Amino acid sequence: MDNVWQNAQRQLANVAKELELSDDMLAYLSEPEAVHIYTVPVPMDDGTTKVLTGIRAQHSLARGPAKGGLRFHPSVSVDEVKALSMWMTWKCAVVDIPYGGGKGGLVVDYKALSPHEQERATRAFARRLLPHIGPDFDIPAPDVCTGAREMAWIYHEYSNYVGHPEPAVITGKPIELGGSQGRADATGRGVALVVQRYFEMHDETLERKRVVVQGFGNVGQWAARVLSKMGAIIVGVSDSRGGIYASEGINVEAAIEYKESEGKLIGFTGEEIPNDELLELECDILVPAALEGAISKDNAKRIKAGVIAEGANGPTTPDADAILEKKGVVVLPDILANAGGVTVSYFEWVQNRQRMYWNLHDVHQRLRDMMRDATDDVGKVATEQELSWRRAAYMLAVKRVADAIKMTHPDLDGHG
Ligand code: GLU
Numbered sequence: 001m002d003n004v005w006q007n008a009q010r011q012l013a014n015v016a017k018e019l020e021l022s023d024d025m026l027a028y029l030s031e032p033e034a035v036h037i038y039t040v041p042v043p044m045d046d047g048t049t050k051v052l053t054g055i056r057a058q059h060s061l062a063r064g065p066a067k068g069g070l071r072f073h074p075s076v077s078v079d080e081v082k083a084l085s086m087w088m089t090w091k092c093a094v095v096d097i098p099y100g101g102g103k104g105g106l107v108v109d110y111k112a113l114s115p116h117e118q119e120r121a122t123r124a125f126a127r128r129l130l131p132h133i134g135p136d137f138d139i140p141a142p143d144v145c146t147g148a149r150e151m152a153w154i155y156h157e158y159s160n161y162v163g164h165p166e167p168a169v170i171t172g173k174p175i176e177l178g179g180s181q182g183r184a185d186a187t188g189r190g191v192a193l194v195v196q197r198y199f200e201m202h203d204e205t206l207e208r209k210r211v212v213v214q215g216f217g218n219v220g221q222w223a224a225r226v227l228s229k230m231g232a233i234i235v236g237v238s239d240s241r242g243g244i245y246a247s248e249g250i251n252v253e254a255a256i257e258y259k260e261s262e263g264k265l266i267g268f269t270g271e272e273i274p275n276d277e278l279l280e281l282e283c284d285i286l287v288p289a290a291l292e293g294a295i296s297k298d299n300a301k302r303i304k305a306g307v308i309a310e311g312a313n314g315p316t317t318p319d320a321d322a323i324l325e326k327k328g329v330v331v332l333p334d335i336l337a338n339a340g341g342v343t344v345s346y347f348e349w350v351q352n353r354q355r356m357y358w359n360l361h362d363v364h365q366r367l368r369d370m371m372r373d374a375t376d377d378v379g380k381v382a383t384e385q386e387l388s389w390r391r392a393a394y395m396l397a398v399k400r401v402a403d404a405i406k407m408t409h410p411d412l413d414g415h416g
Contacts, residue, residue, distance in 0.1 A: 004292050005079035008086045010318050015394045025402055025412040032059040032082055033066075038128035040106065042121045045114050054125045056104035058138055059085035062404045065136055066102030067092055067342060069143025069172075070150070072121075075291065076105030083292075084143075087313050088342070090397035091335040095374045097346040100401075102138050104129070110145045122150045126157035133158070135168035135353070141345050142172040144291070147218070148184070152177055168352035171345035180348035182363035183341075188222020188289075189364075190340015191311045193371040194332055195285060196230055198307065201379055205231060210283040212236035212305065214243070214275065215290030216259055219311040219338065223287050224252045236273065236281050239265050240290070243278035246270035280304060288315035295320045303329060310334035325388050333390040335397060336378050343370050 016026045038054040058066040068088035081103050089101025151173045158169045167178030209232045213220045216239040224234045233249040241264045258268045280302045288294045289311030300320035309332045351357050382392035406413050
């Protein structure tokens with residue numbers, strides 16, 4: 001089984017040589033600046049108290065405050081959070097927003113808790129996090145199994161702690177509490193914008209391109225919705241319970257409605273298909289939008305998509321990357337493809353700090369411009385240096401972070 005943290009470190013090491021990073025710079029970037037591990041006691045409805053584990057890793061603050069989501073899931077581990085925090089550093093650098101990288105997680109089967117237990121768990125975790133977060137230091141956001149509701153509770157705990165409302169401490173809030181227009185759809189929309197720009201660069205449109213989406217949470221649903229509006233046909237979708245295939249195309253709105261009411265996709269119109277087979281369907285674009293490691297050395301050779309757009313963080317292992325590259329499959333990497341979420345988080349933070357709010361049109365326009373510029377930047381490096389898109393994105397991102405560090409630690413410059 002691949003270790004996600006070792007994979008993240010390997011991806012960094014892969015570009016360190018070409019960037020002529022010194023060994024000390026590589027060592028510095030290879031570990032988070034801080035990792036906090038908390039006990040989180042949560043009173044349950046039955047009168048018992050469960051002690052959960054909460055984690056927050058701050059990988060880098062070199063380019064600005066740490067930024068990244070909070071994930072509430074049973075598979076959360078210290079290694080996973082460290083990897084995700086490092087990926088946030090690169091992601092923020094790729095889209096060139098003034099943030100470093102962070103990530104947090106609560107090890108819990110969150111969906112199995114009652115609504116009151118969920119609130120108590122979130123608030124208890126927030127109280128542990130309070131001394132280590134802040135609008136100028138570390139700004140959490142939604143991730144797997146968390147959304148606007150959880151962000152509101154954390155915002156509330158933090159505001160009580162500092163003694164005044166402080167919306168800029170967290171992003172992905174409800175609009176009523178200073179959330180941004182367009183934040184909920186931003187990650188999925190960003191995936192679609194990057195894919196669209198990639199096809200434009202190759203003088204193609206998304207008209208009738210066949211798309212498979214693995215994972216039908218916030219990111220998968222919005223990616224499917226926006227890609228189908230752009231003219232693509234969604235032929236396969238799946239969630240953790242199983243998938244649906246329809247060669248003539250799936251009605252995305254109806255599928256979202258079905259998933260909302262039934263809590264799953266199986267049973268919806270179309271042919272039922274197991275998750276592993278869904279990834280191997282014949283299609284033009286595959287969007288893995290679930291968890292890490294979905295595409296590994298075990299299934300990479302059977303992937304038939306021409307382009308993979310990583311809606312999830314870390315869905316392709318480095319071994320799988322090598323196989324896909326050999327096969328000529330283009331991987332639009334997570335740190336570019338799913339950066340729309342953190343980009344609109346940045347807009348939200350800017351609006352909170354200015355106490356001035358933008359309309360949806362402005363948010364969409366700015367997101368579009370930033371995603372297209374970042375795609376062009378990465379594409380340029382990929383073409384000029386004949387690199388895979390992942391390698392190109394890493395070259396760009398790691399260089400930006402290392403250049404910032406060198407300003408305050410000239411001794412870490414590798415050219416000496
Ligand atoms: N959790 C999202 C990500 O992985 C968003 C992070 C944020 O908005 O800070 O990019």
